[in-house]
Amino acid sequence: MLHSVPSGIPSDGGGNHRPHPQAGIAAMSLSTHLNSPIGKKLITGITGLGLTFFVLMHMIGNLAMFSGDDAYNEYAHFLASLGPLLYAVEVGLLLFFLAHAVNGVKIWFGKRKARPQGYAVYRSAGGPSKQSASSRSMIITGIILLVFLVFHLISFKFGPGGPGNADAAYVTVVDGVEMRDLAQLVREKFATSWYTFGYTAIMLLLIVHLRHGVWSALQSLGAMRPSISPIVHAIGGLLGLGIGIGFIVMPLALYFGMI
Numbered sequence: 171m172l173h174s175v176p177s178g179i180p181s182d183g184g185g186n187h188r189p190h191p192q193a194g195i196a197a198m199s200l201s202t203h204l205n206s207p208i209g210k211k212l213i214t215g216i217t218g219l220g221l222t223f224f225v226l227m228h229m230i231g232n233l234a235m236f237s238g239d240d241a242y243n244e245y246a247h248f249l250a251s252l253g254p255l256l257y258a259v260e261v262g263l264l265l266f267f268l269a270h271a272v273n274g275v276k277i278w279f280g281k282r283k284a285r286p287q288g289y290a291v292y293r294s295a296g297g298p299s300k301q302s303a304s305s306r307s308m309i310i311t312g313i314i315l316l317v318f319l320v321f322h323l324i325s326f327k328f329g330p331g332g333p334g335n336a337d338a339a340y341v342t343v344v345d346g347v348e349m350r351d352l353a354q355l356v357r358e359k360f361a362t363s364w365y366t367f368g369y370t371a372i373m374l375l376l377i378v379h380l381r382h383g384v385w386s387a388l389q390s391l392g393a394m395r396p397s398i399s400p401i402v403h404a405i406g407g408l409l410g411l412g413i414g415i416g417f418i419v420m421p422l423a424l425y426f427g428m429i
């Protein structure tokens with residue numbers, strides 16, 4: 171009987187197919203590359219930019235609250251109605267958050283191993299290295315943001331009226347369509363001081379994290395030329411500031427009864 175041998179998979183003559191040695195080497199060298207310091211920075215950078223795009227979109231979506239509760243609920247309902255597409259985006263987001271956090275922690279451990287004593291006194295290196303308070307605090311702000319995210323999803327996404335948490339008190343009808351009354355939940359949460367000012371504090375940490383993160387990611391992806399470094403740094407700063415302020419205005423406006 172004739173055996174057809176797929177290309178790249180040699181046979182040992184007895185019909186048993188062994189993986190081509192070069193395929194093994196290629197897989198090994200990919201994992202070696204991804205685990206190298208540059209590979210880890212690349213993964214953290216690419217996932218970080220993806221997550222930055224998500225928070226930018228999320229912040230813009232939140233501003234719908236300024237157009238009224240119905241507009242906010244309709245926007246959230248539209249997203250929920252995307253069904254499988256939304257699930258796919260959510261799975262992608264989860265993978266991005268995990269890859270970003272795991273590689274960020276690995277980078278931090280790598281740096282600690284290289285310089286176990288740390289510096290007694292930090293001085294801003296400025297210049298091309300942009301060694302600053304935010305670059306050193308990435309690990310701390312990152313972990314706080316991750317803990318915040320779990321709390322945040324429990325409060326809103328899986329809060330009353332959310333998936334697996336049906337609650338008739340959080341259902342509304344807009345233009346004849348029944349939907350979750352997410353605006354009511356958001357209003358309730360940001361009527362309390364600890365929620366409003368706790369969120370404001372976390373969003374300030376988000377600004378610090380993004381300010382350094384966007385710059386660092388763009389550097390890892392090749393924007394290393396000293397001539398454009400100040401521009402790239404300014405883009406990171408402005409983007410971080412814009413996203414953070416955009417997030418803060420809605421809770422504050424609700425708390426102070428402006429909307």
Ligand code: HEM
Pocket residue numbers: 225228232246249250260263315319322323326327332352356369376417418420421
């Ligand atoms: C003032 C700040 C924020 C407010 C008021 C807010 C509000 C909300 C609300 C109401 C939801 C539920 C949406 C739904 O179920 O349709 C949500 C989901 C979510 N938020 Fe936020 N958010 C804020 C900041 C953030 C930040 C800074 C992050 C990331 C670090 C974030 C990440 C997420 C994620 C991942 C989801 C789940 C999205 C999904 O599964 O579709 N949020 N947010």
